[in-house]
Amino acid sequence: MEMEARGDLRSILPLLPVVLRGGALFWPAAAQEQLRALSLGPDVSRVTSGDVLADALSDLRQALALRALPARAAEGYALFFDDLLSRAHARDWFSDVLPRLARLLLRLPALLEDHYAGARAATGLRLLASQDAGLVLLGQELAAALLACALFCLFPTAGRGEARLPAINFDALFSALTNNARQSQEHKVRCIAHYFERVTASTPAGFVSFERKVLPRGSLSGDVTYPDSDAWIKSSVPLCPFRVISSGLIEDEEEEALEVDFANKYLGGGALSRGCVQEEIRFMINPELIVGMLFMASMEDNEAIEIVGAERFSQYMGYGSSFRFVGDYLDTKPLDAMGRRKTRIVAIDALDCPTKLQYETSGLLREVNKAFVGFLDQSKHQFDVKPFQDSNSKDNHPSVNSVDCVGVSTGNWGCGAFGGNPEIKSMIQWLGASQAHRPFVNYYTFEDASLRRLEEVIQWVLRHGWTVGELWHMIVEYSSQRLKRETFDGFLTWLLPEDSANNDVDYMCE
Secondary structure (H helix, E strand, O other): OOHHHOHHHHHHHHHOOOEEEOOEEEOOHHHHHHHHHHHOOHHHHOOOOHHHHHHHHHHHHHHOOOOOOOHHHHHHHHHHHHHHOOHHHHHHHHHHHHHHHHHHHHOHHHHHHHHHHHOOOOOOOOOEOOOOOEEEEEEHHHHHHHHHHHHOOOOOOOOOOOOOOOOOOOHHHHHOOOOOOOHHHHHHHHHHHHHHHHHHHOOOOOEEEEEEEEOOOOOOOOOOOOOOHHHHHHOOOEOOOEEEEOOOOHHHOOOOEEEEEEEOOOOOOOOOOOOOOHHHHHHHHOHHHHHHHHHEOOOOOOEEEEEEOOOOOEEEEOOHHHOEEEEEOOOOOOEOOOOEEOOEEEEEEOOOOOHHHHHOHHHHHHHHHHHHHHHOOOOOOOOOOOOOOOOOOOOOOOOOOHHHHOEEEEEOOOOHHHOOOHHHHHHHHHHHHHHOOOOOEEEEOOOOHHHOOHHHHHHHHHHOOOEHHHHHHHHHHHHHHHHOOOOOOOHHHHHOOHHHOOOOOOHHHO
């Protein structure tokens, strides 16, 4: 297909710093000359400090008809490379890493052309707008070149807000280093710097996929649609095994699982600004996740984003203000048939500060369907039938293949800063995973005190063989009582009072 005729390329081209002319992609001439100078090293470019680098980036931006680098961002680049890095480390950057990045950027037009030459229209790089279900498959080398564009702040910004896209350039990330920033901000940038050191020393050869998953609100032939409360209460799907893990981290999961990103509706959240909690940390240690921010519009209530193959490059410790980069990480995950690392990350955004809404049926329904769309594999090769059909049918079981081995690895999604109830959220995710026919849930409690009885209640529910519909009914009933102020107990205690825990009776279901 001719480049000009490709709808995928036409949709993304306004968001890229390259131009299409005569069926080929190019850097504008002035930008190409400046990149070539940078590629030849400091003897030619004269870039030997963060201060001079900021000036060079401003010149590059102006060659692309963009505004000069914001003053605070320029201060951040100077601070990081001139003060925060050691002299030897900075010297390596300017003599080796930076020229290699410039050479990578010079290859960007060719990398894009090769991508479109080899990609089917269904997997080509394109804008994935809201309700536009689909998948983009990128080589890791192309992902690195796109991230180098973000580091150099070369992406156009016009139109991104209207398209409901998050910021993608790294100017805010570096701006946040100034004015007595927390040390965690420096270490976020150290993770990014380490990534570029790794990929310029040895070019990764795998692939990463970015998929927008949508539960259609209307009835579409052959598709699973957005279920209402009645559909949930009628579900006879059995609850899947649920393992409670008090310590450890989702990203260290050893079993094959969907690893949940406690996401903002704008993919990445505050990763490229001051944020430093679960989602932002994951984007720092697996920087290829950031590429999705280029073309993935914000999520609506019936959407999730699944990213497969993002390599981890950094080891870290701490959380929030205590976050620290502590060194290199060698990702040993095996590759799948598409050349992607078997790391599956699903971004689902919870209600923000829901207070009473999290107990209203509309709020519960929004959250359980958000988890469901995140955990569901809608490919025709996984499910022979719709997950919500009559579960008494002997045919209501997913076909057995390799995908069925992939469980869910999660934790206190939508709690913490988002203010959700951990007891309810754990149950909501259990429902979503079970209804999506996932074989297990590994739940990391992060030692949350409100979940001290989670294991006990889970085992009680499993021992009594509850279905998705029965647990959903109990959550709705409990939430109704909370709203009416008829109970102030947490869900786990309300469902199984401590003095009744050893009584092997189904008193709540009578």
